[in-house]
Amino acid sequence: MKLTLTLNGKSRAIEINANDKLSDVLRLLGCASVKTGCHEGACGSCGVLLNGRIVNSCLTYAAQADGGNVETVESIGSLDAPHPIQAALVEAGAVQCGFCMPGMIMAAKSVFDKNPAPSDEELAIHLDGQLCRCTGYEKIQTALRNVAQAAGVPDALVGGQGDRS
Amino acid sequence: MKLIRYHRPTTLEEARRLLKELGPSGLPLAGATSHAFMKGDDEKTAVDLAWLGYDRIATIDGGFTVGANTRIADLQQYHAPGWVLDRVALRFVNQPIRNMTTIGGNIARVFPWNDFPVVLLALGADMIVTGEVEAVHPADTYFKGQPARLFQPGDLLTEIRVPAIVPGVGFGYHKETVVNMAFSALTLAVRLTLDKRMIADVRIAAGAGIPLPARLTAIEQALMGRPISTETIQQALDAQVDAVTWKGGDGFSDAYVRQLARVHLEDVLIEAWQAAKGGAA
DSSP states (O other): OEEEEEETTEEEEEEOOTTOBHHHHHHHTTOTTOOOSSSSSSSOTTEEEETTEEEETTTSBGGGGTTOEEEOGGGSOOSSSOOHHHHHHHHTTOOSSOTTHHHHHHHHHHHHHHOSSOOHHHHHHHHTTOOOSSSOSHHHHHHHHHHHHHTTOOGGGSOOOOOOO | OEEEEEEOOSSHHHHHHHHHHHGGGEEEESSOTTGGGOOSOOEEEEEEOTTSOOOOEEEETTEEEEETTOBHHHHHHOOOTTOOHHHHHHTSSOHHHHHHOBHHHHHHSOOTTOHHHHHHHHHTOEEEEESSSEEEEEHHHHTSSOGGGGOOTTOEEEEEEEEOOOTTEEEEEEEEOSSTTSOOSEEEEEEEEEETTEEEEEEEEEESSSSSOEEOHHHHHHHTTSBOOHHHHHHHHHHHGGGSOOOOBTTBOHHHHHHHHHHHHHHHHHHHHHHHTTOOO
């Protein structure tokens, strides 16, 4: 069957099988940022935005995305001109091995797209599902708090630590 | 399991016709998040239900109607007086999965650890199955066994009617997991109705710690008609908690789950009591 979608702002088409997962097809389409870690929706490293929502592309059939709008981290910044989320992560030293970062960044983008100044709690809820085995999350949280504060939210309105237990 | 074909019907009639024609090789496709756990080489033809509609929440007399294709994330983000499924949704796996899974998918086939059967049993919801006629199945009937027994070929779950929590009624909920996104080790839900200080009605349901989600009727009966107090709750639980056969798993012994249930049943009953008398829960 033929899959047609908007990928990172460009219309793309590709022949797929019904059983193909979106993660595999995105990699075939050149999005090497999409990593498959667990293949069961636990790690988040395959996270992409499908119609504005963060999803596990390893669980999503490519056919389900037919006609949809898919965004991967390739669309939102470069080494020379990083997205504010990417710049904040680098500034805070929040990136170590980097495997989780494409999913983490896209999950964060899904929050900031709706609310430029989310609370810590809101970020924790929406980043639940993005595992990082290097940083312990503190620096990631600091970086994203800095993005929220840069958007103008007063310190007092930034909420307490989210519960990731 | 392997998908060999994919259909995207846009009307309920078309979806029903396809599923009828396909028979056992047809697979109604909801969020697809459980497919990673479906092993084997069965070849299936997917009938994607996502384009049929039935994906909205609306108020109706006495409660809410929830389309079966409503994503868990939409339950999480919906807020209205008497609505409690946002709390339940927030404890559901993680955000990407909440963005994909539908409430219909969570209750069309029941596993011991599924969250929503427990809650819908406690709330006394109704499930609407649409076939040649529209059938209304109360939760007590729907979850008595696997719901598949209630479906004729081509029938689809289309709607869930959820009673609102009104003044004098309280809701309590607890889900115990090893880590936030893990399958539940024990899920408990309570809807408690007070008439002044008397327990006029109580519905208690459990999942994960028992073979399939079910109401805990022996404990309910020990509470009904009695004056509400911590002592009443403790006495009912001490007398009846062993009327349930608690089941361990994932490293938990049966005895541990029984103790977990004893502790958290008291917590959720007190939570529902506080909410019924106008507390914060």
